[in-house]
Amino acid sequence: MSRYQLGEFEEVVMLTVAILYGDAYGIAIIDEMENRLGRKVSIGSLQTVLRRLEDKGLLQSEFGEATKIRGGKRKRFFTVTSLGKKMLENAKDQRLSLWDAIPKIAFNE
Amino acid sequence: MSLENNNTPYVILYFFRWYCHPDFVEDLEGDLIERYQLRKIDKGNYNAYWNLIRDVLALFRPGIIKSFERSQKLNYYGMLKHDLLIGWRSLLKNKGYAFLNIGGLTIGLTVSILIGLWVHDELSFNKFHQNYDRIARVLRHEVYNGEHETNAVMTTGMGSLIAQEYENRFDGVAMVRQRIEERLLIHNDEKFNSKGYFMQPMAPKMLSLKMVRGTQSGLDDMLSIMLSESLSEKFFGKENPIGKLVEMDGADGLKVTGVYEDLPKNTTYCDASFIAPLDYYLYGWSDLNVWDNYNMHILVQLKAETNLEETSKAIESAILPHLGERTKSRNPSFFLQPMNEWNLYGEFKDGKPIISERMKFVIFYALIGVFILILACINFMNLSTARASKRMKEIGVRKSMGALRGKLTFQFLCESFIVTFLALTAAILLTFLLLPGFNIISSKQLVMPWTNFSFWLTIFVFSLFTAILSGSYPAFYLSSLDPIRSLKGTFKPGRFSAIPRKALVVFQFSISTLLIIGTLIVKQQIDHAKNRPAGYEKDRLISLRASSPDYWGKYDLLRDRLKGTGVVDEIAESNYSVTSHLGWNEGIEWQGKDPNYIPVFNTVRVTPEYAKTIGLEFQAGRDFSRELITDESTVIINESAAKLLKGMKLPLVGQTIDFDNGNFNGSQFKIVGIVKDMVKGSPFANSFPSILFPTKKDQGWLYIKVNANVPLRDALYKIEKTYGEVIPGAPFDFRFADEEYNAKFQEEEKIASLAWVLAGLAIFISSLGLFGLVSYVAEQRTKEIGIRKVLGASVMQLWSMLSGEFVLLVGISCLIAIPISWYFMQEWLSQYDYKIEISAWILILGGASSLILTILTVSFKTLMTSRLNPVESLRDE
Numbered sequence: 001m002s003r004y005q006l007g008e009f010e011e012v013v014m015l016t017v018a019i020l021y022g023d024a025y026g027i028a029i030i031d032e033m034e035n036r037l038g039r040k041v042s043i044g045s046l047q048t049v050l051r052r053l054e055d056k057g058l059l060q061s062e063f064g065e066a067t068k069i070r071g072g073k074r075k076r077f078f079t080v081t082s083l084g085k086k087m088l089e090n091a092k093d094q095r096l097s098l099w100d101a102i103p104k105i106a107f108n109e
Numbered sequence: 110m111s112l113e114n115n116n117t118p119y120v121i122l123y124f125f126r127w128y129c130h131p132d133f134v135e136d137l138e139g140d141l142i143e144r145y146q147l148r149k150i151d152k153g154n155y156n157a158y159w160n161l162i163r164d165v166l167a168l169f170r171p172g173i174i175k176s177f178e179r180s181q182k183l184n185y186y187g188m189l190k191h192d193l194l195i196g197w198r199s200l201l202k203n204k205g206y207a208f209l210n211i212g213g214l215t216i217g218l219t220v221s222i223l224i225g226l227w228v229h230d231e232l233s234f235n236k237f238h239q240n241y242d243r244i245a246r247v248l249r250h251e252v253y254n255g256e257h258e259t260n261a262v263m264t265t266g267m268g269s270l271i272a273q274e275y276e277n278r279f280d281g282v283a284m285v286r287q288r289i290e291e292r293l294l295i296h297n298d299e300k301f302n303s304k305g306y307f308m309q310p311m312a313p314k315m316l317s318l319k320m321v322r323g324t325q326s327g328l329d330d331m332l333s334i335m336l337s338e339s340l341s342e343k344f345f346g347k348e349n350p351i352g353k354l355v356e357m358d359g360a361d362g363l364k365v366t367g368v369y370e371d372l373p374k375n376t377t378y379c380d381a382s383f384i385a386p387l388d389y390y391l392y393g394w395s396d397l398n399v400w401d402n403y404n405m406h407i408l409v410q411l412k413a414e415t416n417l418e419e420t421s422k423a424i425e426s427a428i429l430p431h432l433g434e435r436t437k438s439r440n441p442s443f444f445l446q447p448m449n450e451w452n453l454y455g456e457f458k459d460g461k462p463i464i465s466e467r468m469k470f471v472i473f474y475a476l477i478g479v480f481i482l483i484l485a486c487i488n489f490m491n492l493s494t495a496r497a498s499k500r501m502k503e504i505g506v507r508k509s510m511g512a513l514r515g516k517l518t519f520q521f522l523c524e525s526f527i528v529t530f531l532a533l534t535a536a537i538l539l540t541f542l543l544l545p546g547f548n549i550i551s552s553k554q555l556v557m558p559w560t561n562f563s564f565w566l567t568i569f570v571f572s573l574f575t576a577i578l579s580g581s582y583p584a585f586y587l588s589s590l591d592p593i594r595s596l597k598g599t600f601k602p603g604r605f606s607a608i609p610r611k612a613l614v615v616f617q618f619s620i621s622t623l624l625i626i627g628t629l630i631v632k633q634q635i636d637h638a639k640n641r642p643a644g645y646e647k648d649r650l651i652s653l654r655a656s657s658p659d660y661w662g663k664y665d666l667l668r669d670r671l672k673g674t675g676v677v678d679e680i681a682e683s684n685y686s687v688t689s690h691l692g693w694n695e696g697i698e699w700q701g702k703d704p705n706y707i708p709v710f711n712t713v714r715v716t717p718e719y720a721k722t723i724g725l726e727f728q729a730g731r732d733f734s735r736e737l738i739t740d741e742s743t744v745i746i747n748e749s750a751a752k753l754l755k756g757m758k759l760p761l762v763g764q765t766i767d768f769d770n771g772n773f774n775g776s777q778f779k780i781v782g783i784v785k786d787m788v789k790g791s792p793f794a795n796s797f798p799s800i801l802f803p804t805k806k807d808q809g810w811l812y813i814k815v816n817a818n819v820p821l822r823d824a825l826y827k828i829e830k831t832y833g834e835v836i837p838g839a840p841f842d843f844r845f846a847d848e849e850y851n852a853k854f855q856e857e858e859k860i861a862s863l864a865w866v867l868a869g870l871a872i873f874i875s876s877l878g879l880f881g882l883v884s885y886v887a888e889q890r891t892k893e894i895g896i897r898k899v900l901g902a903s904v905m906q907l908w909s910m911l912s913g914e915f916v917l918l919v920g921i922s923c924l925i926a927i928p929i930s931w932y933f934m935q936e937w938l939s940q941y942d943y944k945i946e947i948s949a950w951i952l953i954l955g956g957a958s959s960l961i962l963t964i965l966t967v968s969f970k971t972l973m974t975s976r977l978n979p980v981e982s983l984r985d986e
Contacts, residue, residue, distance in 0.1 A: 026140035027147075043144075044167030047137060051172050063136065069146050071117060073139025 004056070006091050012037065013049050014088055017059060017078045025064065025075040026050075050078060058084035117142055118158060125165045128174045137168065188516070189523070196524035199500075206496070207528070209881045210489050213874045214532035214575070217485030219539045220870055221571065223547050224478035226540075226555045231471050234375045234452035239317040240410055243280075245417065245445035247271070247407040247424060250460040252440050253707075259457035262287045265391070266400040267428050268309075268407040274427050278420055281410040283312035284397075286390055289380055291654065293840065295356040296344050300840045302654070303340055305383030307390035313369070315410045316378065323351050323367030331388045334363035340382040341368045357385070359839075374554045377451055400431060409445065421445045466940070470860075477867050480620050484871055486579035487613045488878030489525060493583035494610055495885050497590065504587060505596035517588035525580025533572045550862050582609070611918055614882070617875040618922030618959060619929075624868035626930040626955030627937075630947060631861045634793075634938065635854060637945045644747070644787030644796070645687065646724030647847035649815040651825075652686060660836050661807045664716070667835045674831055676816050676824035681722035682808040683715040688849045690790045690797075697800070698767040701756035708753040711789065711797040714804045720745065720784065722814045723846075730762040730782030733803045740803055742775045745782040750798035766800075778802070792853050793941040813843075872959060876966045879915060883967050887911060887974040894974055895982035907975035912967045919963040923956035930955070 006014070016032050017024040026047065033041050053059040064075040080088070125141065126134055141164055148157035200207040235241050248261050268284035275282075286307035294303050310328040313335065318325060327335045334355055341350050354362035363385060372379045387405075388397075395402065411420060421444040428443060446454070456465035464472075507517060541557050548555055558564040655661075664682060671677040685691045694712045717733035717740065719725075728748065733740050744766065746754070757764050761780050769776040786796035815824045829841040887894075894907055931947060938944045 026136065027143055042167045043140070043164045044170050044173070047133075047168060048170060048172040051133070066139070067143070069143050070139035071142040073135050073142065075139060076136035 004087070006087055009045070010049055010053060011088070011091055013046065014053065014058065014080055014084055018080050018085075018088070021079070022077070024078045029078075053084070054078070057081060058087055117145060118161065121161055121165055125168065128169055130173060130175050133173060137173070141165065188519075192520045192523040193527065195520065196527045199524065200527065203496075205884070206492050206881055209877050210492060210528050211532045211535065213485040213488040213877045214529060214579070215535040215539060216870055216874055217482040218532055218536035218572070218575065219543065220481045220867070221478045222536060222540045222568070223543065224474050225567070225571075226544075226558075227547075227551060227553065228471055228475050228478075230375050230553055230555055231453065231467070233449075235377055235448045237373050237376050238315075238448060240280075240315065241448045243411045243413070244315055244448045245409055245411065246448070246451070247409070248444055248446050250442045250444075250457070257457070257459040259460065260403075261406055262403045263405050263407050264400050264403055265395065265397045265405055266431065268405055269397045270427055270431065271407060271409065271424055275420070275423060278412060278415045278423070279409045280412055281311040281315045283309040283315055283408045284387055284405040285309070285312060285408060286387060287404055287406045290390075292383075292385075293358050293654075293842075294340075294344075294383065295359060296353065299344055301340070301343060302840070302842050303382045304380050305385060306378060306381045307385050307387045309387045311410075312408065313367070313384065315408060318367075318369040318372075321368040321370055322349060323365075325367070327366030328384065328386045330364070330366070331386050331392065332361060332363050333366040333386060335367040335369060335384045336365055337371045337382045338368055339371050341365075357389075361389075363389070374552075375452075377448070400433070411445075417445055417447070474863075477624070477871075481867065481871055481874065482575060483578070484617050484620060484874045484878075486575060487617050488874065488881065489528065489579035490582045491610050491613055491878055492881045492885070493521070493524075494586050494606075495882055497587055500587065501590060501595035504590050505592045508592035509596065514588045518584040521584035521587050522577070522580045525583070526576045529572050529576035529579070533568070537568075550859065550866070552859065610882075614875075614879065614915075614918045615922045615925065617878060618919045618963070619925045621868070621872040621875045622923050622926035622956055622959040623930045623933075624864070624871050625959055626926065626952055627934055628861070628864040628868045629951050629955050630930075630934045630938075630945075631857070631864055633951060634941070634945050635857050635861055638792040638857075638941075638943060639854065641788060641792055641943060642785070643792075643850060644725065644785050646814070647845075647850050649817060649821065650723060650846035651813050651815065651828075651843040652846055652849070653811045653813070653841070653843045654686075655682070655807065655809055655811050655839075660839055663835055664807055667811075667832070668718075670831050670835055671813065671828060674827045676819045676827050678814040678816050679718050679722040680811065680813045681716045681719040682812070683713050683719055683810050684808040685713055686810050686849075687723055687787070687812070687846065688789060688853070694768075696768065699754060699757050699764065701758065703756060706755065708798070710750055710753070711799045712802060713799060714802045714808055716805065716808065717803050719801065719812070720782075722812050724814070725784040725787065728783045728785055729760065730780070732782060733801075735805070740781075741805075742778050743781040743803060744778040745784055745801040746780055747784050747796065747799045748786045749796045750800055751783055753798045788850075788853075790853075792850075793857070793943050795942040812846075872962060876962060879963065880966050880970065883911070883915060883970045887970050891974065891977070891982045894977070895979040898975075898979040899983075904972070904975045908968065908971050911971035911974065912964065915967045916960065916963060919960055923960060927952045927956055 012033065013029065016029050016036070019036075020028055020032055026043065029050075030041050030043065030046060033039065033046075050059065050061075054061055058081060059078045060081050061076050061078045064077045066072050066074045122138060122141070125138065129137060141161060144164065145157050145161045148160055238244060246261055247263055247267070248259055249263070250257060250259050252258075263284075265284060268282065272279075272282040289304045289306060291302055291304050294301050308328060310326065313325040313328060318335075321338050321341075323335070327333055334357070336344070336350065336355075344350065344355070345353065350365045350368060353365050355365055356362055369384075372381065391397065409420075411417065424445070425443040429437070429441075432441065442460075453465055453468045453471065454462055455467070456463050504517065507520075544555060544557060547553075668680050671680055692712050693709050695707050695709045697708070697710055715733075717735040720727070720732045725745075730745070733743065733745065746761070751761055754761060754764075754766075761783060763780065765777055765779050767777055787799070789797050789799070813828060815821065815828070825843075832839075832841050890911070894902075894911075897907060931952060934947055938947070
């Protein structure tokens with residue numbers, strides 16, 4: 001598993017799922033991402049990524065309540081698994097170690 | 110603000126539901142609806158509607174839509190995969206049985222493929238020639254001494270007449286010297302005795318010869334010759350031979366005008382290493398308008414629109430007026446036979462076509478091929494059904510899980526498909542490896558038709574047939590087992606369930622025993638003919654064709670010189686070789702002969718030393734003598750000829766025959782001696798009625814009897830040296846009379862060797878199957894045998910208990926096979942004049958040998974089981 005590298009979009013999706021802890025279903029994730037990051041997210045690309053991450057065991061999901069506005073259909077709530085958490089931490093550490101390695105002079109104009 | 114569901118555009122959602130993976134439909138549809146409703150409030154109906162469409166389309170991507178595989182798992186494909194897997198596993202689990210099955214089927218299929226190639230080759234005889242279906246030869250029926258005869262040999266007059274009168278019906282007419290001629294061809298110092306045909310100029314084109322050099326019209330000039338590629342290479346190597354001169358029999362120089370590719374073996378003219386003009390053959394002694402000498406084949410190539418039957422009638426009406434009274438009295442009728450029928454449909458009886466010997470072979474071998482394949486299929490059937498109890502649990506479980514009988518049948522068929530497929534692959538490889546050897550025993554030029562589509566199609570259909578034949582009975586039987594009883598383990602195959610199996614074993618061994626007996630009888634018949642007295646001494650007798658003109662007139666000198674060397678007993682000449690069929694004459698008269706009786710005699714002209722040289726045995730009278738002047742008009746006859754001289758006064762020696770032919774000295778000949786019959790033609794046929802006419806003139810064949818006390822190699826060396834001194838131009842190209850004699854057995858020996866192979870394979874396949882059955886039975890009864898041993902049974906008792914059943918079955922097979930083989934072999938022998946009587950002991954020997962083989966096969970396994978220590982066999986549990 002350690003070989004597997006999260007893609008950028010995957011990482012953002014997982015982080016958003018973590019932010020929305022307990023309330024992360026399709027539309028909420030899209031809204032949160034659009035609000036926080038200001039980027040357009042298509043439902044198609046989001047849903048494929050969610051299913052893929054679930055297949056890999058980084059996310060897990062369960063059905064929640066049904067509301068009237070949804071035509072009586074239940075929501076599917078996603079949460080990050082411990083494996084997913086490890087992957088996220090891993091990614092973060094990598095980034096930080098890269099940042100740390102940058103010599104000061106590089107960004108000093 | 111309305112949140113009513115009925116506002117949602119359902120058409121679009123239906124589309125979504127159709128493509129979406131069933132696991133995701135609910136939550137995704139919820140998301141879609143929620144978004145649609147929220148947008149409707151925010152931005153209005155129109156915007157929400159279009160955005161919904163966009164979202165649905167955006168979701169139409171891999172990962173969300175239904176998986177193709179999963180949605181189709183419910184059909185046959187998955188089941189098929191499963192069946193193949195289970196079949197493969199059960200093969201691996203029972204490697205021994207799998208080996209027996211696949212091995213047997215491989216042999217069966219290999220034999221079938223080889224025989225199939227052979228039969229195909231026979232059926233495509235002469236089809237090498239492009240217009241084989243429109244090229245025909247003229248045949249003639251006639252009645253001769255009350256017997257119908259059919260003959261293809263015509264006169265040159267007939268051929269010329271047909272060519273002139275019916276030019277408009279034919280694309281070509283060509284006469285061909287009816288038999289292949291042997292000539293000595295010389296170029297510079299190279300000399301080769303070669304066989305070839307004399308043909309009219311149209312022939313090469315009609316036969317669509319493939320020219321390597323020159324053109325098909327190479328026979329237009331009388332002094333020309335066309336060579337086969339192989340002969341051309343012998344003479345000229347890679348050089349271009351066109352325009353070079355080749356001497357024929359040392360007489361004339363013929364200009365090489367063409368080189369053709371050697372004809373394939375399954376054509377009539379395959380042995381032609383040269384083709385020379387017919388005009389050259391006839392030059393100086395005959396012409397194209399002779400009506401009393403029958404020596405030509407007439408080939409015609411019909412125009413596309415011409416009708417064969419009608420043309421036959423026209424030819425007949427054209428020829429009849431030209432025939433003499435005597436010929437007409439034979440009531441001749443003429444017809445045409447297309448080229449591809451010459452081989453297999455070339456025999457006639459009473460003016461009607463009959464099934465030829467060749468065709469009988471084709472049918473016979475095809476039948477054997479099918480039978481051997483069936484024997485291999487039976488192995489599969491028997492081993493699968495016998496081992497049914499091993500798979501009872503599996504079948505029970507499948508049935509209780511709801512497997513239909515059809516599905517189970519299909520599963521077991523799958524297994525036979527796997528086995529057949531593996532066997533087929535092995536068989537194709539094996540065929541490829543065996544083909545060169547097979548070509549030698551069958552004297553064919555078969556090649557593996559790798560790129561031939563119809564070959565693969567035939568193979569495919571055949572293996573399908575094999576798989577279904579061998580798989581259908583086990584599939585039917587196994588799928589019929591009762592699930593409850595088979596799961597409980599109380600299922601015992603009934604007493605009668607083994608009967609079909611036993612019947613199949615009996616069938617297998619009947620066929621095998623039949624083949625063994627047949628082979629033994631063929632062998633005995635050949636040996637019988639080989640031991641037949643030849644009537645002359647073949648040992649140390651060599652013959653030479655006197656092919657060079659330098660040779661004429663030197664007989665006396667050669668004789669004196671050769672006898673002077675001390676290694677030669679005697680030399681003689683005759684106009685036909687002693688093993689030849691040629692030289693038949695009628696028109697011999699004698700006092701007391703019935704005028705309506707027209708016997709035919711084999712007439713040979715010989716020098717006076719002939720009888721002494723080839724060692725004829727005198728029964729009465731004396732030999733010719735060179736010294737007696739009156740001996741010019743005497744003859745020696747053999748016993749068969751004596752029998753034909755009906756009505757002649759006895760004793761025959763001293764009587765006179767009248768024979769006014771012009772080719773012999775005078776017209777009255779006194780019989781001076783009677784010799785024992787000699788085998789000239791087929792050793793299986795009656796001896797020819799021969800009359801020997803003495804002559805002092807040179808003849809075509811020279812015989813030299815080598816002294817028995819000199820080593821043969823030294824003698825040959827001395828003879829060759831002397832021969833070369835006397836006749837410098839001629840090659841010393843001799844043959845041994847005993848070798849030529851043995852060549853007469855070739856056809857029969859070929860049958861015998863093929864029969865050996867086929868009989869051997871049949872019995873081998875049957876034994877394989879039997880071995881499988883015995884192993885299974887012995888395995889099943891291991892415990893029983895252990896207990897019996899503990900209770901005091903001896904190894905012999907156990908052995909006979911286990912083997913008895915199989916020996917009984919094979920015994921029954923023998924009883925069936927013996928009368929059938931007696932009947933068929935009686936039929937086969939009836940074609941020979943000189944034959945054995947089928948004796949009882951050979952039938953018994955055949956039966957006994959298959960019984961002994963059975964006992965050996967069975968005992969191998971039963972003895973092993975009987976000798977097991979009961980502690981071993983009873984231990985587990």
